[in-house]
Amino acid sequence: MPLESTAESPFLTPFSNSSSENLAILYLSRDLQVPVQLKEASQTLSRTETNSATNSDADRDIVVNTRFGSFPHSTLVDLPWGSQVLASKVDTGSWAKKPNGKKRKRDESQKGEPSEHDRDSEELSSRREQGQRQAKPVIAADSGFAHLVPPTPEIWTRALKHRTQVVYTPDYSYILQRLRVRPGTCLIEAGAGSGSFTHAAARAVFNVAHVRKKKKYGKVYSFEFHEPRAGLLEQDIVGHGLQSIVQLTHRDVYKDGFCVDDASIEGAPRADAIFLDLPAPWLALKHLIRGGTTEGSYSSPLNPRTTTRICTFSPCIEQAQRTITTLRSLGWVEIEMVEIMHKRLEVRRERVGLQEEGLRGVNPSPANVSEAFERLKEIEGRQRAFHENQPEEQKAKQAMANSLGMISKAERLKNIRDAEAKRKLYKEGRLVHRTEPELKTHTSYLVFAVLSRQWTADDEKLCREKWPLGDA
Amino acid sequence: MHSSIQPHSYVVLRLPSSTLKIVQVVPNTIVSIGKFGSFPANLLLGRPYHLTFDILEKNESNPQTDLRIVSAAELHAEAILDEGDSPSESRDELSADTADGVEYDVQDDGSVTLRSNQNTIDDPNRQSLSLEDIEELKKLSTGRDIIELLMKSHSGLDEKTAFSLAKYAVRKRGKYLKRFTVLPLDVSLLLEWVLTEKEAPRIMELREELLGLVLCWSNVHHMMPLSNAYCPDDVSASGRWLVIDETSGLIVAALAEKIGVLYEEEEDEEDEERELPDSSRSYPQLNGMPVKVHQSDAISTEEKCSDTQSNGVPSDSAANRSSTLQPQMPVNRPPKHSVRAQSATSNSITLLHAATQPNISLLKYFGYDDSNANEKHHLFMHLKTLSWLQLLSPEADSTYQEPEVVPDNILQTWRGGKKSSYFRKRRRWERVKDVIDDTRRGDFDGLVIASVMEPAEILRHLLPLLKGGAPVVVFSPNVEPLVKLTDLFSKARRTAFMTNPPDDSDMPTEDFPIDPTLMLNTMLQTSRARSWQVLPGRTHPLMMARGGAEGYIFTGTRVLKGEGAARARGRFSKKRKIERGEEIEDDS
């Protein structure tokens, strides 16, 4: 069963359709991407069909409600990824009246349905009858649609319910690159927290050796000492079909280190890479040393045959300094510290000019010298006409304006608004870019180091026999 | 990737000046690193990476040039001295840590928990050493030796001065050292080498932090082809990436690294004790569940697989596909050819190039040379290349034209040379045709572009070749092309397009150079890693960094139009199954 699920992890496998029991992402807008653990009512349909109890819960559809409309799971299952889905008309009223509604909801969570979308629904909309089921045929709503896309670690990182601070894509992409995490790498991660880094790491280490029992197969050994958090993450891991790639251990790593039992690999974890996102990484470092050669008793969690690479992630400089001091004293080399400064850019069209007067989100001042000049000339002319015609006063003013081809301000604004509807605004104005409104100026200090494998006099001797020096 | 240095492999040497040098380690030759000296290559072979060596010149006691491993403690001598020097905090920290139960493995040189004298006046004269001193120091090997020497000869000095002298000596010594560190040549290091030692424009000034982003947003990873749960016999191709790479092959190498087809699998002594990969092409058991592994995906075994084919006709599905399109091969078999180039159906990289030949010159550092390809290299099967001409108008490309088929009876009369050239031509045509047809079939899992060409036009041709949900990543050294591209997918433009869609036959129009509804979640970003110096009491960001192109990344997700855009479906009843069946027919 576990491996079968791995095969179906939508994070890793090539299936081109969404499927029941698997995670899918309902993409509504850039800032609203809802993870949905799909559950098809029909799965139990065959059983309930025979009963006359058509009202039983199992054959009811779960509905995802968003401010862009409602999406019953039945409309989301078995679609090619990237499909557009129309919102459906959902009868919320009849459900709400059901007296046993609460109970049903509880049953559902007991079935172990991971709670991502429950959590996220809170950000979704005022209507949050998440997990409501409806028994009526689905009817397309007049408006509202979403796209169904496969989950990726990048989407997950932004969509997951934050139980802790998480490591975002700009940092983890760099960390995975610097740690040389590749298919087949064994990686230690602590603490696992909300599992953001975990997902990206699982994708990076995954390889077919998993099923082929080759020596080098990739795995993430994850540690978290906060029990409820560990429990929630385990649910995610299983729900996402990653349980044969990610092995999560509930443990205090300062105290108990990183060695684990793993049926598929002796002396696990045999780590090639380590990522520590802990308040005091230096307290964990003493467990990340090479096994003794002669003493022999200490079993190291590190792969004895490869260079070990480490990254620690600490928001404060004092933490980083302390980590580095400890790394030095424990024989790590190539110690480097960096900060990642990432910016998202917005691209927009800046509309400036008199034709924008009274419109929103624009700058109605003259776009250039000619516009300014023409406008000044016009005002000048109007004023002169006004002064020259003092005697006729206001009464003649309108006539005068008309005769000069001038119109009232209200009229002018109306004309501008009418014209706007016909303009191709998407290609007008000046194309500019700028940084997003809120800039993350600091995430953490990333400390990197490597620990080369042990190289004994005996190893050297063997090597010299194999590669003799000759007379050169 | 191997964890020890292999004969004939390329490695990177980092010299004291922190310059990088790529050398090939050829057995029984001398490696020369300019003024830093030279040494026999055999002293590196078989050794692990990340060791730092001092070159010990030939002299009376040393009959041969030798290398000495420099310990970590020695490497850190200066910093550790600083640690001891800097007032109180660091030492307090150490003791605090010990209270926390940390047992430090402090090396010999770490014995510098000496007290500093804060009242000492820093006088540069007191730290200077005579020439003889320096000569003496050059001969010494460890930081501890230096301290000892200093303490001996200046026994009257207070500790602070001794420290300063020691630090000075260590720093000074660095200048005289014939020292280097051996690093594995992988994609990140190659990138650093090109950026710092070669012309950065060769790789479009792509920095590591941007490469990291490209690799994550493209979602590139190893993929396992699986038999479809509904239809176990249908093993679908998976993990096919479409790439335009004008970074001399760096992007291709990076993708290959992430997919797991760049390096050789390591064979080491331990293999014997551990379970060996099964060499058969059978159906590996997956916890009791048979999983059909596609030929080209069992990376380590595929070469063996192909070897076992008794006839020259490859049996993977790509070939089967094309065999329906081409006449059956004559009974007279072409010479046995063990591996078919560019034939992988999964975990493959398809490189689209603008010139007649792709420029992937950097791949040579990973043992892959396009003009003289090594059949053993994964990329031999997993890297497919084709030109824009071949993609857009295959008929216009002469290599796509089928060479004449010669009947067996005539073939039998041909001389060996003529015959083999005939088969070579046929093989080349088959390969080219397969790659072109396979690419035009589309269904790619992702698209990565690093090109100086106009991105919108590239996307207009390539977006339709992507699966729904597939990621698109475009790297550009400058922001302007990507600003323009992002604008083509603006909300306003998309809305205008949907309200009043132009006729398909009119596309591309001036207003819509590309259909804006083909992609969503477009995003533009940039990133920069800022390096710090972290030394006790001297922690600050580095004062200088590389300027030039800032580097930007555009990302988006391909979505389906019409055909996949599902209507809300009523499937409350048993009718559901039937409805779905109908839909599948509709869609195809």
Ligand SMILES: C[S@@+](CC[C@H](N)C(=O)[O-])C[C@H]1O[C@@H](n2cnc3c(N)ncnc32)[C@H](O)[C@@H]1O
């Ligand atoms: C900032 S969070 C990690 C976030 C995670 N990297 C992510 O991307 O989602 C730090 C986690 O470390 C855990 N932690 C702290 N000390 C620990 C220890 N000694 N052993 C194991 N976990 C620990 C905390 O419970 C917390 O969940």
